[in-house]
Amino acid sequence: MDASRREFAKLVTASGIALSLSRLAFANEPGFAARETLPGRQRWNPAAAGEGRIDGVAKVTGAKLYASDFRAADMPGWPKHTAHAMLIRTANATHIYEGIDLAPLSGALKPSVFVTATDLARIGARVPSFYSGDLFCPVGKTPLYLGQPAALLIYESFDAFDQARLALRNEALLKFGLETGPVIKRDYGAFRFTRVAGATPDAPDVCSPVKDGWVSPGFFQNGERPIWARLPEPTGAAYVKAADYGEQIRAELDANAPSLLVLDRDFETQSIDPMFLEPECGLAWYDADRKNLELVLGVQSPYDSATSIATLLGNARASFKPAHIHAHFAYMGGGFGGRDHTPFPLYVALAAMFLPGRPVRLAHDRYQQFQAGIKRHAFKIHTRIGVDRATGKISAFAADHELDGGGLANFSASVAAVSANAAIGIYDVPKVDVTTVALHSRGVTAGSMRGYGTLQTMTALEVLIDEAASTLAIDPIEFRRRNALKTGGRTMAGNTYDVVVRTPEILDRLENHSIWRQRVEERAHGRRAGSVVGTGVACVTKDYGSGADASLSSVEIDPEGRISIHCDHVEMGNGIGTALANRVAAHLGAVADEVAVAEVDRYAVLGLVTSGDPHTMDQATQDAAQRDPRWVPAISAPTSSSIGAHVGTHSASEAARVIFRFGLWPAALELWGLAPTDPRVATLDAARWEQGRLVMSDLRPLPLSEIAARAHARKGVTAAMAHSFSRWSWSKATFAMGGQSWTADIDALAVRKSSGKFVRLDRIDVKFPPTVFNRIGTSYTSLCGALVRVEIARATGALRIAKAYTVLECGRALTPEIVLGQAQGGFAMGVGYALLESLPLYEDGPGNGQWNLGQYLIARGSDLPLQGLEIEVLPPLPNDPPKGMAEVVMIPIVPALLNAIFDATGRRFHALPVTQQMLKGALT
Amino acid sequence: MTTVSMKINGRAYGPVTVRDELTMNDFLRERLGLTGTKFGCGAGQCLSCAVIVDDPDGTSHTSPTCIVPAARFNGKSIRTVEGHATNGELTALQRSFIDHFAFQCGYCTAGFLNEGQVLLERLAKTPVARADLEKTIADALDGHLCRCTGYFRYHEAVRDVILADPGRYLT
């Protein structure tokens, strides 16, 4: 999955580029790192009293925070002047590219530097395998996709750049010849997930992905599509076995048994843009004298960006091969998945390398962001579901998914697998057969986006479930309750969830809500003349985590009790900084004064090494690798898959626990004057923080500052640095600490005593999650249900959401206000996806470079029930960990809207979006 | 080329020559380094680039900067997100945005802050009835796009500043 990481291991030996993503020390004016460390010691911290986010003041005062805010002059130690680069992209992917004609760019409009595929070949640039495909379309080839770059132009002055970009709107620089049609390539990934449950709930599965492995079909010769039937040639016994079971399931559905209701439906979803508000951009400077490449970037996957740039240049000829790469990662103006593993940083690096000595800025405008930014996959979904008429229970489910992956592979194969594993949503179905294939096309590349394919498959599912329930005249919530997977039940991969499945509670809340209870009267009476009213429900479950997640953190406390946190996860609006501060405060008694995020390289003392692909390695390889006490399956992971709370804050939480146990607690015992033999010494779990004081019954409450001072004075542990890894379960390791052993859900640890230096501790023992867990679709999941009431004007088809209710569970919410905010934002994005947003896939779509927000409509305030959305978060269960929730909250909104539209109009829509025109058509 | 002078957050800039094609957004961000004013769409459709223009008659309005030439701002007095707080003291609206967790990524915040501030100042001169308040806020903010929050908390944050001082903003 993460090829660039694999290459990195080779790279440090092969290329000798030293990667550094470290803070730079600057005098006088605030350097990048200081600007990005919030809120800063001397500043008001809204998070300290729960009054706001740790980045609150910076964001309401317009502080330089985002990658797009930085120019060379803002970077101490850099040359002051910024040059500007632009990418020329193709709007043609069906004809042979014959080259670029720069004649229209004369005089001041002539670029200082001009880079094409030929130049990349000349310098020996190497495309990281994750981004495989020509970075620039070579002359003589048909472009691989719409929006593929053909050239990079660099201007030394902003004015020349600005004039050139205006002039270029009127010119066709790119020349094309013979029509070839689009480039045909094999699919990006195809899988078949087939599960047949045992005869009883306790019996082992007859067949399942966990038990029998994931299988992929064979291919027609020279064909780009898989064949799903049994292979024409005997090349895969595992596939044949799954396919046999799958075909049996389909045969049962085809049999027309009178006892079975079978619905056979198609559903189509559209391509959309994440439309984060800050277009992608970056700033880079190659100091040729020191062979030092510095970058400022805003991405969800900093580790990938840095290592991918190192791969790109690692084999280049001497003058294009930096000795050091220093990458600085900034706050992001939104991400939603679209900034996870984007190729954009590669072009930023190239711009700097081709104009050495001069800082260069590369920034998309919105047209370019539509043309080149990662998109959500369009799906074609064919589903058959069989429901026993007597019991109302789903007996079999078969589906075929086809994803349009666009021009580059990116995460398409992964999205295909994840979305297929979500195909049966919250339900317990004994026989499931799902095929999925992600196809290459000439469209703009699709990749990660909030929901990651499950939005598409669960929307299709929840609309189908609504239809099944109404066909059988069973209440839709009762139908869901009857079929819901219970705690301990098996997913369609064949594993059980690690977390409590709280579907019954969610369904109860939905059923008891007034929106649901009053649906019949509301539908009958309506509210206004000339409109129809309907109510819809949906309930979904969404995994969090990617199956190979990691975080790195250090936590420090000074003698005054002030806390600093550093973390490799990034801030894109999700409130990771505030969540880190709150999670650490639970252990250390105070909210941090300083939080620095997106720091990937502050943890050199851990000396971590990695090898292999954590998603695909076998057990023997992992066993051999882990003999190196510094080896971990993955060093740093993107901030994605809703892992901020669960994984992103985990290492900081574990580091804080170490500080408490080996620094603050012994200091407190000393302050209380408790002898080592006192039985209370062992009762640290009974101690609790209250308003900045450590409280133990019958003992004097101790202010944090007093404990911290003592911990420093007695040379206790005052800082800790930890790494954690999760493959649907945490790594667990044991360390020797001052004669005692410490076992925790981490796999690397360093500590600092008093104000000394960090010292790495060798782990005595480690247990990494077994590699067989790679077959698990997921083991972590959270739930969300939604109700919406819509009013649709008969004459115009205008839809108004009168009221809505979202109920979710996410374990322990680290920052409840941010959880609510995510749920509200997810609602808005769901409304946009269901009713407004749509991008044509090919020539008429964003790849033509002509799209902006006049054509592409996202939800505005006036599209939403600003006073009518109620959100409820279930209280956490005892010992609930923080769970991911940023994706799940968007998903049920979409099918709930479609189900409400059906309730109002009697028409089931099987394609998105459902626009006002379509509704008007349905009502007249 | 046009020679322009203007007042930004109370400070005089210029005279300086600008190309007639230069947008006000690029003037602020590329020439002056004032990047608190964002660039979102470049087409006047998201309004994350909006600043406050203070007219000589004492009224104020917001204006996008991405589709208006810098030359058009000659002689004008504007306020940007960097100019709301004075000596580190946040305005009531800035405080309210923080209290309500009104933003997430924060990229649209400058535009909402400017629009909300203009609304507050307008209501202080021409108050509205309590019953019209929600619609008044919705109308004022509807031009601004936000992708993270769903707008709910921006509206609550503006409303709560008004409700905290009803004698000033409401009839």
Added chain:
Amino acid sequence: MKFAVLAGVVGLTTCAMWDSRSAPLATPESFAGIGDAATRSAALFTELGKVLTNPRCVNCHPAGDRPHQGELGRIHQPPVERGPDGRGLTAMRCPICHQDANFDPGRVPGHHEWRLAPREMAWEGKTLGEICAQIKDRARNGDRSLEALARHIGGDTLVGWAWSPGFGRQPAPGTQNEAGALVEAWINTGAVCPK
């Protein structure tokens, strides 16, 4: 005109997002062959209809209170409203973005009188016959005589913007003079409306 040129080079039509050239408009003389004056008059108005129903005109003569934009006549973004004077509500006034002249770098059209046509002059969704009846009706044409109407269409500079709409917009057919000539010829033939 990047895409029009591209289309010429490679023979693609789907890429042509807009064209900076006007479609042609027939001259009044070319209708001389129609003997019947009333029929000729209606035909002249039908030709003029190519201008009136062009997005450059209809976008600001909408049926409701919201202008449209672009070649496809989508609802204007951001969602501005007519307001009491046809120049927007308090928070979003037309002239804030639409300045005295087009600003091509931002692809924004401009004119010092930029505003919506009054509600009673809505053309959106109407047949040419309905528009014709409306345009002659002083209660629904801004109290203009036919002569004033000819001056308005043939000489008003805001109307004239439709023929120089700036980057990214296709101009209305013909020229303003040609449109004015059609109006005069239509009036001179009895100002008959097409069915």
